[in-house]
Amino acid sequence: MHTEHNISLQPFHFFASEELASYFTVLHKNEDVSDAIEWCHQQNLPFLILGSGSNVVFTKNFPGLVAKMEINGIKKLNESATEVILEVGAGENWHHFVSYCVQKGWGGLENLSLIPGTVGASPIQNIGAYGVEVQECIQQVTAFDTTTQQWIQLSNKECNFGYRTSLFKVAVKRYIITHVQFVLQKQPQLKMDYGAIRDMLHEKGIKHPNLESLSQAIIQIRTQKLPDPKILGNAGSFFKNPIVSKTQLEQLQQQFPNIIAYPISDDSYKIAAGWLIEACGWKGMKKGNVGCYEKQALVIVSYGIRSGREVYEFSEEIIHSVAQKFKIQLEREVNIY
Numbered sequence: 001m002h003t004e005h006n007i008s009l010q011p012f013h014f015f016a017s018e019e020l021a022s023y024f025t026v027l028h029k030n031e032d033v034s035d036a037i038e039w040c041h042q043q044n045l046p047f048l049i050l051g052s053g054s055n056v057v058f059t060k061n062f063p064g065l066v067a068k069m070e071i072n073g074i075k076k077l078n079e080s081a082t083e084v085i086l087e088v089g090a091g092e093n094w095h096h097f098v099s100y101c102v103q104k105g106w107g108g109l110e111n112l113s114l115i116p117g118t119v120g121a122s123p124i125q126n127i128g129a130y131g132v133e134v135q136e137c138i139q140q141v142t143a144f145d146t147t148t149q150q151w152i153q154l155s156n157k158e159c160n161f162g163y164r165t166s167l168f169k170v171a172v173k174r175y176i177i178t179h180v181q182f183v184l185q186k187q188p189q190l191k192m193d194y195g196a197i198r199d200m201l202h203e204k205g206i207k208h209p210n211l212e213s214l215s216q217a218i219i220q221i222r223t224q225k226l227p228d229p230k231i232l233g234n235a236g237s238f239f240k241n242p243i244v245s246k247t248q249l250e251q252l253q254q255q256f257p258n259i260i261a262y263p264i265s266d267d268s269y270k271i272a273a274g275w276l277i278e279a280c281g282w283k284g285m286k287k288g289n290v291g292c293y294e295k296q297a298l299v300i301v302s303y304g305i306r307s308g309r310e311v312y313e314f315s316e317e318i319i320h321s322v323a324q325k326f327k328i329q330l331e332r333e334v335n336i337y
């Protein structure tokens, strides 16, 4: 196994802060994964798997091995009149994979166009956007279980997917995902429930959308709404949308009639965290080298931070002020190291 010593993590994550990894390696194949874990056990060092680094904040140097996932490849396992089953390497770029499916006419993932990251990270927080979650297309996940040192295959049910969570997010660092199997539809039902999608299609004069035009509409919406990480370092939505009961929502509505909430079951509602943050006056606010994005309060951006600690402390202040005003405890969606 080839490792490098005292490597700056700056090029490997979107906030591009300057923390170091004691050791760094790249994983190209399954054996590299088991070798890396064995090496960490022998050296008594912690490990961290990195995809494209779009959902992490480093607040200090990492005192162990950072292993960058680069197991690639897209393999067709099966095809019927209605479905295609693909096995995809964890290191494949997520958006490239979605575009590949869209070009082939295989539907299911088009609403997740332009989400940054790797295929292997997609099941971890069950990535989602515009009414679709990746779990809807995942059949199976292959992973190395670092506790038992065994290779395992987990069915969709075993992955225990939920809103921005899964078995992999809960059992932090236990599983290293190397491949994901997806089931895609050859006669897909397009999902266009979101007003923003309908508005964009209308604006573009598209009356009969297909996979390609839907994907393009979503790319355009996201480009307008979210900061380009190459210009302003960020990790997308920094916080999860909090979930409250119907009674809690009704109490909040008495005091804050404009609060934005979406029903997710008979008794639970998702509150727009961006609305809460904006109502506390954070939208567009800048402190030192960190700020709350001017077009979307849920996104924390870097104006040239040196340490992720600055981002972390800024997020603490937001959590504190939302808790004071609304008695709601925001949870971070990003992974803090």
Ligand SMILES: Cc1cc2nc3c(=O)[nH]c(=O)nc-3n(C[C@H](O)[C@H](O)[C@H](O)COP(=O)(O)OP(=O)(O)OC[C@H]3O[C@@H](n4cnc5c(N)ncnc54)[C@H](O)[C@@H]3O)c2cc1C
Pocket (backbone or CB within 6 Å): 014, 048, 049, 050, 051, 052, 053, 054, 055, 056, 069, 090, 115, 116, 117, 118, 119, 120, 121, 122, 124, 125, 126, 127, 128, 129, 175, 176, 177, 178, 226, 227, 229, 234, 235, 236, 237, 335
């Ligand atoms: C501009 C922007 C927009 C975004 N929009 C969305 C959105 O709409 N919806 C959404 O859900 N997310 C969104 N995100 C968040 C991000 O894109 C996803 O979380 C993505 O899946 C992270 O992929 P990554 O490869 O960059 O993971 P990393 O940031 O590299 O890693 C994230 C976590 O997963 C772990 N990990 C990564 N790969 C593996 C693996 N193979 N095995 C085990 N553990 C692993 C890491 O250790 C870390 O804890 C956005 C981010 C940005 C910057």
